[in-house]
Amino acid sequence: NAGVMQNPRHLVRRRGQEARLRCSPMKGHSHVYWYRQLPEEGLKFMVYLQKENIIDESGMPKERFSAEFPKEGPSILRIQQVVRGDSAAYFCASSPRGGGLNTEAFFGQGTRLTVV
Amino acid sequence: DQQVKQNSPSLSVQEGRISILNCDYTNSMFDYFLWYKKYPAEGPTFLISISSIKDKNEDGRFTVFLNKSAKHLSLHIVPSQPGDSAVYFCAAIYRGFVFGPGTRLSVLP
Numbered sequence: 147n148a149g150v151m152q153n154p155r156h157l158v159r160r161r162g163q164e165a166r167l168r169c170s171p172m173k174g175h176s177h178v179y180w181y182r183q184l185p186e187e188g189l190k191f192m193v194y195l196q197k198e199n200i201i202d203e204s205g206m207p208k209e210r211f212s213a214e215f216p217k218e219g220p221s222i223l224r225i226q227q228v229v230r231g232d233s234a235a236y237f238c239a240s241s242p243r244g245g246g247l248n249t250e251a252f253f254g255q256g257t258r259l260t261v262v
Numbered sequence: 263d264q265q266v267k268q269n270s271p272s273l274s275v276q277e278g279r280i281s282i283l284n285c286d287y288t289n290s291m292f293d294y295f296l297w298y299k300k301y302p303a304e305g306p307t308f309l310i311s312i313s314s315i316k317d318k319n320e321d322g323r324f325t326v327f328l329n330k331s332a333k334h335l336s337l338h339i340v341p342s343q344p345g346d347s348a349v350y351f352c353a354a355i356y357r358g359f360v361f362g363p364g365t366r367l368s369v370l371p
Contacts, residue, residue, distance in 0.1 A: 150305070179359055188268075188363030189306070189351060202358055237305055239359065250296060251359050253305035 150175075150240050151220075152254035159228050159261050167223040167257045171240030177201075178221045179239045179251060180213060189237065195221060228261045235259075265289045266354050268362040275369050281339040283365050285352030288333065292354035297326060297337045300349045300364070309350075310337070342369045 151170040159165050171178050176197050181189040191205040195215035206213065210228075215221040225232055235258050239251040267286045275281045283297075293314045298306035312319040312326045312335065319326050325338045339346055347369045352362040 152305075177358075181361070188349075189361045191358075191360065194358040239306075241359070249294060249355060250308045250311065251353075252308065253298075255305045256303075258303075 150238060150252050150254035152236075152238050152257050154257060155255060157257055157259050159259065161229060161261055162227050165225040165228050165232070165259055165261075167225075167236050167238075167259070168220045169223070169238030169240075169254060170220040171238075172252055175240035175242050175252075177241045177243060178215050179241075180221075180223050181237045181239065183235045183237065183256075185234070192223070225259075228259070230261050233259055233261045264363070265292075266352055266360050266362040268350075268352055268365045270365050271363070272366040272368070275342045275367065277344055277369055277371050278341045281337075281342045281346065281367055281369065283337040283339075283350050283352075283367065285335045285337075285362055286333060287335075287352075287354050289354070289356060289360075290333070291356045292360075294355040295326070295328060295335050296353045296355070296359075297324075298351040298353060298361075300351060306351055339367075342367075344369050344371050 178195045180192040193206050193213045194202040210226045212224045235256045237256045239253045241251040265288050296311040297309040299309045300306040310321050310324045312328050328335045349364045349366050351364045
C-alpha cells in the first residue's frame with residue numbers, strides 16, 4: 147500500500163520557467179492538501195482540494211500559482227514564471243475525508259524546488 | 263492571523279528527561295488535534311492525536327493533553343531520546359488541516 151507519492155523529489159527551474167509538482171494521494175483518499183515550507187519556517191497552508199473541486203485556496207498566492215485535482219490522475223500544483231522566492235519544499239498530504247474524528251493526513255516526501 | 267500557534271520555536275532537553283511541547287489555538291470549531299514529527303528532508307509523519315471530547319491520550323512515551331477551556335494542548339515525551347530530535351508540528355481539524363509553525367526539539371545525550 148503505497149503512501150502519498152510526490153514527484154519529482156527535486157526540481158530545478160530557471161527564473162521565468164514553469165514548475166509542475168505532482169502528488170498522488172494514498173489509495174482511497176479523495177482529499178489533498180498542499181503546503182509550502184520556506185527555509186527555517188513552518189508549514190504554510192496553500193490549498194485544499196477534493197476531486198475536481200477546490201475547497202479552500204486561501205493560502206495560494208493570487209498570481210502564478212494554480213492547483214487541480216482531476217477525477218483521474220494526480221493532483222498538480224503549477225507555478226508559472228517562477229521567481230527565486232518560490233524556492234521551497236512543497237509538501238502534499240492526503241486524507242480519506244476532510245475532518246471528523248480519527249482523520250489523519252498522510253504526507254508525501256515533498257518536492258524541493260530550487261529556482262536559479 | 264494564525265489559528266494554531268506554537269510559541270516556542272525551539273526546545274532543548276537532556277536525554278531521559280521530559281519534553282513538553284505546547285500549542286495554542288483560537289478557533290473553537292476545531293474538533294480534532296494531531297501532532298506530527300518531521301525530520302530534515304522528509305515529510306511530516308503522524309505521531310498522536312486527540313479528539314475534542316477527551317482531555318488526554320497516551321501512546322507509549324507520548325501523551326497529548328487537551329485543555330479546551332484554555333484552547334491549549336501539549337505533547338509530553340518521556341523519557342526523551344536523541345532520536346526524538348526533530349521539528350514537531352501541532353495541527354487542528356475543522357474543515358481541513360491547519361498546522362502550527364513547529365517547534366524544533368533537540369534531545370541532548
